[in-house]
Amino acid sequence: MMIDGYELNLSQEELDDIFAHKLRQIELITPEFEDYKNLPENEKKVVAHLVKAAKIMNDVSLEQDHPLNRRLKKALEKEADKSSHAAKALRLFNCFNGVAGLNGLDPEPIQIFKGVKVLTGRNFYPSDLSVEEFQTIIKKMLQEGKIDAVKNILSARTMVRRKGAELEGIDYTQYFAKEFSAIANELEVAAHYTSDEAFKDYLGWQAQALIQNNEDMDMLADKHWAVLQDSPIEFTISRENYDDEMTPTVCENPELKAMLDNFGIEVNSKDMLGVRVGIVNKKGTDLLLTFKEQMKNLAGLMPYADKYKQNITAGNDLKQTMVDVDLIALKGDYAQCRGGITTAQNLPNDDKLSIKTGGGRRNVYHRQVRMSQDKERTKKLLNALVSSNLHGYYNPEAEHIFVIGHENGHSLGPDSSYKNSLGVYKHTIEENKADVVSIAMMPQYVKAGIIDEKTLKEVYTTWIVRIFLKAKPQLIQPHRMGDLMHFNYLLEHGAISFNSENKLEINFAKLPEVMNKILAETIEVQLSKSAQKAKEFIDKYTEWKDIHAYIAKTLQEIGIKPYIEIREYF
Numbered sequence: 001m002m003i004d005g006y007e008l009n010l011s012q013e014e015l016d017d018i019f020a021h022k023l024r025q026i027e028l029i030t031p032e033f034e035d036y037k038n039l040p041e042n043e044k045k046v047v048a049h050l051v052k053a054a055k056i057m058n059d060v061s062l063e064q065d066h067p068l069n070r071r072l073k074k075a076l077e078k079e080a081d082k083s084s085h086a087a088k089a090l091r092l093f094n095c096f097n098g099v100a101g102l103n104g105l106d107p108e109p110i111q112i113f114k115g116v117k118v119l120t121g122r123n124f125y126p127s128d129l130s131v132e133e134f135q136t137i138i139k140k141m142l143q144e145g146k147i148d149a150v151k152n153i154l155s156a157r158t159m160v161r162r163k164g165a166e167l168e169g170i171d172y173t174q175y176f177a178k179e180f181s182a183i184a185n186e187l188e189v190a191a192h193y194t195s196d197e198a199f200k201d202y203l204g205w206q207a208q209a210l211i212q213n214n215e216d217m218d219m220l221a222d223k224h225w226a227v228l229q230d231s232p233i234e235f236t237i238s239r240e241n242y243d244d245e246m247t248p249t250v251c252e253n254p255e256l257k258a259m260l261d262n263f264g265i266e267v268n269s270k271d272m273l274g275v276r277v278g279i280v281n282k283k284g285t286d287l288l289l290t291f292k293e294q295m296k297n298l299a300g301l302m303p304y305a306d307k308y309k310q311n312i313t314a315g316n317d318l319k320q321t322m323v324d325v326d327l328i329a330l331k332g333d334y335a336q337c338r339g340g341i342t343t344a345q346n347l348p349n350d351d352k353l354s355i356k357t358g359g360g361r362r363n364v365y366h367r368q369v370r371m372s373q374d375k376e377r378t379k380k381l382l383n384a385l386v387s388s389n390l391h392g393y394y395n396p397e398a399e400h401i402f403v404i405g406h407e408n409g410h411s412l413g414p415d416s417s418y419k420n421s422l423g424v425y426k427h428t429i430e431e432n433k434a435d436v437v438s439i440a441m442m443p444q445y446v447k448a449g450i451i452d453e454k455t456l457k458e459v460y461t462t463w464i465v466r467i468f469l470k471a472k473p474q475l476i477q478p479h480r481m482g483d484l485m486h487f488n489y490l491l492e493h494g495a496i497s498f499n500s501e502n503k504l505e506i507n508f509a510k511l512p513e514v515m516n517k518i519l520a521e522t523i524e525v526q527l528s529k530s531a532q533k534a535k536e537f538i539d540k541y542t543e544w545k546d547i548h549a550y551i552a553k554t555l556q557e558i559g560i561k562p563y564i565e566i567r568e569y570f
């Protein structure tokens with residue numbers, strides 16, 4: 001079937017099979033949710049306007065992600081009433097929040113339309129721009145002294161388009177002027193209604209940041225956002241740069257990299273935008289804060305702690321807020337479910353001006369995402385791949401504790417100047433680090449009396465089962481690459497093994513020592529500032545062995561639900 005000149009790539013039968021057997025649904029809260037019903041009327045109005053803002057931002061992310069997204073989504077919506085095939089294709093489009101995406105299982109992205117592929121530079125760059133041409137143009141522009149123009153092209157907040165034989169970076173506030181101004185209006189109305197002063201303040205700054213071509217405004221908005229600890233309503237504009245594979249290629253070209261360094265030009269991948277709306281859960285948030293109290297202690301225990309400036313030092317307060325949130329809306333980047341969905345997110349990232357100028361971070365945990373567990377599948381998985389003496393230690397709540405440690409782990413270790421030097425490998429190394437910090441430091445939480453010995457074993461076991469991979473990961477999946485790295489590391493150093501029945505055994509006594517070793521090696525890589533060292537480290541521990549193929553095959557037989565559908569009610 002043709003949709004606006006493009007043929008659908010999946011048959012009705014294939015789409016039916018996806019929805020019947022391969023789809024996991026995340027149910028966000030409804031208007032009947034107790035904490036929502038208990039909100040004062042004015043705060044309910046705030047929520048309504050924030051949800052409107054979220055929906056507008058979704059259009060922005062569609063445009064950033066693929067040049068055909070908006071056009072083909074509209075065409076699918078038009079056909080969906082008349083054609084069940086189009087309706088099903090639209091449903092898959094909404095799972096990806098785009099025309100194509102990885103499902104976390106197949107090595108190549110799934111395409112909803114024949115020939116409509118994921119692009120290296122997404123729609124941040126012209127679709128016909130190759131990596132080679134991109135580098136040639138940048139080099140030429142530098143030779144001609146067009147420093148500011150190149151800065152704009154390599155900025156996190158520009159859409160890049162052709163301008164004659166050159167390229168031009170157009171600031172998001174210009175390219176998306178219509179959408180940003182509509183979002184700013186919604187935020188200003190929400191700010192008017194809310195009676196939470198700190199939140200009102202933030203919304204005002206954020207609205208301004210959306211209408212001014214000025215990175216300082218983002219910095220100020222971020223700083224006001226990052227301190228929100230006690231506000232009852234959650235609203236975030238996320239700006240993360242994992243999707244753009246074009247920009248970082250300039251760092252792989254040594255000659256170009258040297259020229260950029262020489263001119264002091266920073267290279268930042270493009271920010272994909274998203275919006276999250278929710279209500280802060282008090283009980284969950286209290287638990288997070290007990291973990292936070294340990295951060296200063298942990299900073300002192302990090303390997304090579306004296307070799308770099310700590311984010312957290314004994315004298316300073318940790319500039320980190322954290323909340324557990326019941327979710328109302330996930331839009332834009334958050335809704336691009338392409339093989340995974342985020343359970344927690346700590347922003348701003350290191351490349352942002354607010355962090356570089358001493359601002360704090362805010363970490364938000366996604367309750368509805370982590371609570372969507374498939375118990376029956378877990379049981380099958382344990383029976384197939386885990387020694388029976390460990391089954392009692394598998395506990396999804398322990399996974400939440402691991403995730404808290406992971407998120408806190410991002411705040412420990414060398415700063416962004418080290419991390420960014422690792423080029424295309426920085427995300428894999430950083431995600432590996434955060435995982436490794438979480439597990440290596442877990443015994444400290446026992447010492448502090450926050451968790452007990454049994455919970456520690458539950459965290460270990462649940463984490464290791466969690467890093468069983470269902471397919472060979474690629475560099476664009478930094479979390480999964482990290483999983484493969486520490487899995488191989490544990491295996492090679494005897495902390496885990498597989499018995500004669502190919503079932504997992506854990507050497508609990510050996511685990512802490514091995515985790516400290518991989519943590520030290522990871523920090524060494526970051527301190528080296530060498531992309532080559534990072535590559536060697538990753539290559540050494542990402543070998544896809546027989547045991548991985550066996551685990552992946554077994555997981556696939558158990559039945560994997562690689563597609564994710566977010567169900568929203570506001």
Ligand SMILES: [Zn+2]
Nearest residue numbers: 406410431434
């Ligand atoms: Zn992370």
